[in-house]
Amino acid sequence: KADSVQVFITCPNTLKAGSNGLLTNIVPIAGNKLRYEWKSNYPINYYLPSFSVSDYQEYNIYAHPAGITDSILIQNYLYSNSGYLPYFKAEIDNTPLFIELLSEKYGMYPFKNEKYGHCVAPIGGGMEHQTMTTLSSFNFELIIHELGHQWFGDNVTCANWQDIWLNEGFATYTYYIGLQNLQTQANADQEMLNEHNDIKSATNGSVYVPLSQIFDENRIFDYRLTYEKGAAIIHSMRFILNNDSLFYSVLQNFQQTYKDSVATGDDFKNMISSMSGIDFTDYFAQWYYGEGYPTYNIVWQQQSDTVSFTVNQQTSMPSITPFFKLPVEIKFFWSGGDTTLRFAQAYNQQQFSAYIPHLINNLQVDPNNWVVDGIANITTGISVNSILQSVIVKPNPAKDFIVLNVNFKTSENDFIIYDISGKNVKTFKMNADVLKIDISDLENGMYFINCINNNNILPAKFIVNK
Ligand SMILES: [Zn+2]
Known part of the structure; x- marks a missing residue:
């Protein structure tokens, strides 16, 4: 980046000239002219002076x-016709x-030591010139998008066009944050x-x-991928963190670490991974x-107070x-x-159980729309009760061992024990x-057992209390 910028414009004295930073002087020049002298002492990328x-x-x-x-000055250079300011004043x-x-x-x-501002000009949409956005009109989305760029794009600039996501994905997501707050x-939900x-x-x-498309301006600024999918994948990272104060801490730390400089998508990945302890x-x-999105397929059944599903x-x-490895929310009705x-x-075909002491009549995948996913296929498995099969666990609560008793004759069955978070803690055949299982290594808590029998899941559960 340049360490600073000065823009001097000489124009007829009936006009005004707007630019980056602070207007330090207006100098009269012979011939009814004025020289507008703008100076900014902040580092600036080469495409941001205007x-x-x-x-x-x-x-x-x-x-x-x-x-x-x-306070921070917001300097607006607007068209001079008398109707212009009244028309846009509420938006500005x-x-x-x-x-x-x-x-x-x-x-x-x-x-903050200089200003923010808008210069109106007949361009398509807006352009986030540092401290002085250029735009053609005013509305909520355009104003906050270009303002968001002052952080993501101007203060921290994408290091190359392959990582334009750092500019446009975050500016697009800034609109979501504005709607939400x-x-x-x-x-905000409707926008997402x-x-x-x-x-x-x-x-x-x-x-x-991709490197092969780096000279294709239409690909770099592809609205669907760079802007919309760019915003959506930020939203899904927020979902994975499941902690809004941590999410915003990551954004703030990223801004501080790369301020007045440039960064890549991998720089963001490394920061969110190290701050959250989650490997992204x-x-x-x-x-x-990668490319594309998942569509979920859920097969579920309920036995008593336990819902199990694949x-x-x-x-x-x-x-x-x-495969997209990420958490999924399921709503049980x-x-x-x-x-x-x-x-x-x-992984695929993963089995889970949940303790739900109500008669479930339907499931919904990703009810809060955190993830880009297709319309899920949800089907009910064969009713366990209808075939009178069950797995009985004793003692319950247990300390060092459990005894499993199944009332069906089959060939070898696979059993999996999960903890309450869905983590697989034991697998056996x-x-x-009747089978006695050593559980002396399990912590106190509730556990689920799934017996996978002819593509049915026979669930059971027990409590460890030492
Ligand atoms: Zn933008």
């Missing part, structure tokens, strides 16, 4: 982010709220749903721009470098990304209520009616 000139009217407002006593007046919100979520506005969760539907309008494509290597291989997924680009639980799927 200027625009018109017979602007100037409309100044101020933001007051928490944590600083000074949201800008201080946006700066205050993003300063709280991403860390202090990066250019300043409008309603329902509006729209993005997911758009992403799924095609089966393929990675967020990361597979996640990036599947969602950032989770399988097909992917839309199996030759490139055959009963007459008059429901509960949503999270399960960490690590049983080819007799």
